[in-house]
Amino acid sequence: MAWRLAADALVVIHLGFILFVLLGGLLLLRWPRLIWLHLPAVAWGIVVECLHLGCPLTPWENQLRGMAGQAGYDGGFIEHYLIPLIYPAGLTPQIQIWLGAIVVLVNLTVYAWLIWRWRNKA
Numbered sequence: 001m002a003w004r005l006a007a008d009a010l011v012v013i014h015l016g017f018i019l020f021v022l023l024g025g026l027l028l029l030r031w032p033r034l035i036w037l038h039l040p041a042v043a044w045g046i047v048v049e050c051l052h053l054g055c056p057l058t059p060w061e062n063q064l065r066g067m068a069g070q071a072g073y074d075g076g077f078i079e080h081y082l083i084p085l086i087y088p089a090g091l092t093p094q095i096q097i098w099l100g101a102i103v104v105l106v107n108l109t110v111y112a113w114l115i116w117r118w119r120n121k122a
Contacts (some may be wrong), residue, residue: 005067010061014086021045022103025110029117042107049100052093092116 020027022045024038048055 001068003064004070006065007061007068007070010057010064010071011086014055014057014061017041018045018086022106025107028110028114042103045103048101049096052096093097 020038021041024034027034028038047053064098
């Protein structure tokens with residue numbers, strides 16, 4: 001049971017990281033110092049998607065699931081609702097390029113707006 005909970009927690013962390021990469025720039029409106037965490041996270045997200053690299057959390061999660069005696073993502077809320085968001089069926093290299101482009105576009109928009117806002121404050 002503990003291994004399954006650890007694997008589920010890792011999926012939640014994984015999803016949180018993905019959301020931070022995509023939308024974390026908005027947190028800079030409130031906490032500007034987060035830029036030093038957000039920029040490397042965005043860079044990592046872009047590199048992983050565009051170069052089709054595997055996330056290091058995935059093998060760790062699979063290992064934890066194996067230790068829990070699981071062979072897949074069936075059962076439970078986490079597996080049913082969050083796993084398909086992180087690992088959608090039919091994910092292809094072309095789709096990954098588009099996902100990487102969306103990350104770039106969203107973050108460029110947020111950062112451009114933040115820079116405009118910071119300049120107009122001065």
